[in-house]
Amino acid sequence: MKRVDAAMLAVLAAEANLAPSVHNTQPARWALDEEGRVLLAADLSRHLSVGDPTSRDMGLSCGAALEGMAMALAARGIGVTIDDLWTRNLLDWRPGYRLAARLQLTGEDAVRPALSEWTARRFTWRARFSPTSPEQIKRLEHWAVQAVDVRLAYGRKDLAFVASLNDRSSLATMRERAFRDELVRWMRLSPRHPAYSTDGLNLAALQMGRLEGALAGHLLASPLFDIADRLGLGQALVAELEKTMTAAACLLFHRPENESPIVSGQAFYRFWLSFTRFGFAGWPMAVLADLPSAAQALRERFALPPGHRLINVLRVGPAPSTVPKYRLPAGDLVLDGKPA
Incomplete structure (x- = not known):
């Protein structure tokens, strides 16, 4: 089975973080668990308590980042199966985070999605x-x-x-x-x-x-x-x-x-x-x-x-020019997978 190490996860996280998020809050955080699965968590410090009282926009933002991660992995020939954890409202993984999804890397080669070439544009x-x-x-x-x-x-x-x-x-x-x-x-x-x-x-x-x-x-x-x-x-x-x-x-x-x-x-x-x-x-x-x-x-x-x-x-x-994407450093997007 193909695996992802911490250094590669940071690169993948930066690519996934090109996805849109509400107010550009970038709430998606990534970690590896002991079985080599990729975990997606929402950073609750980036929740808009007034504008998003039900946390739905935070979930949508994390979902967009998840799609970005799946595309980034597929571009490297790595397929995934996704376990959506959002509706379980898992807040006990570690303080300050909501566990959103778990990605199991598959042994099957993935085909690079056609849409992935447009993420930077x-x-x-x-x-x-x-x-x-x-x-x-x-x-x-x-x-x-x-x-x-x-x-x-x-x-x-x-x-x-x-x-x-x-x-x-x-x-x-x-x-x-x-x-x-x-x-x-x-x-x-x-x-x-x-x-x-x-x-x-x-x-x-x-x-x-x-x-x-x-x-x-x-x-x-x-x-x-x-x-x-x-x-x-x-x-x-x-x-x-x-x-x-x-x-x-x-x-x-x-x-x-x-x-x-x-x-x-x-x-x-x-x-x-x-x-x-x-x-x-x-x-x-x-x-x-x-x-x-x-x-x-x-x-x-x-x-x-x-x-x-x-x-x-x-x-x-059409826009007359492009606008740069302002994003957090890759190191800020990756967490130690071990619970606190």
Whole structure:
């Protein structure tokens, strides 16, 4: 049977960590147990207690990293069988971590997944998109029609509906001071921030200049937002409608409502890599899935299948440039597999 040692695990973990995670919190941690199996755990210090009270987004983030790990192993000819442990809520493996999955390395040679070549090219673009060619739209439409977990919203009427709903939903969420405080804790609005280049949402990721970032941080982390909102300026502060309307389309990603977040997260990473192939970047509008009223409005307009829940909505389109991925060092992603 093929095995992975600690040095190789660090390399694999760095590749797996190219996967998307909520607020770029990067909660996935890796270890080897005494039988040579790869363990995936969620670092609970990276849980968003306000924005993600049920830990579902953390599970989705770990699931995406798990898919990244499976692809990294397959690229080296190593297959795996996966034991999803998320729903067992295993918190006693070691303090501060939730055991999420166990990977048994198989003796069978694995074939490198076609999507794995796109992991380095996937990125989030939080600004206006470039114009889309008819050929790109055609390829996107053909793929979306074939996908069992995607609904395509495009054309000005559908885009305007999603864009307007996103702005209203964002304002409702940002009116919660606790949510804003938590968001600001994960924003890296100055290059002097000690975690600027490793995690969270920095100026480059947010497509902000230094002055804009400083103003945003001051506004969000103080009562000034509430004052501006009372003056009728709240919607203008969070509005993204004009940027959203430059997207080629919005993609509604849905999965069975009782599916483990780990499995949904694996599928989400494959979903994002799938449209990356067409030269598209993505920009999540997670609030549309998190806010029940918004999710229901989208369910009705775009006829989501019965028994499925909306996981996320991404506006997609060509980006004029790439944005670097800011990630934790590989050594921070690997744990000693022995329980404390």
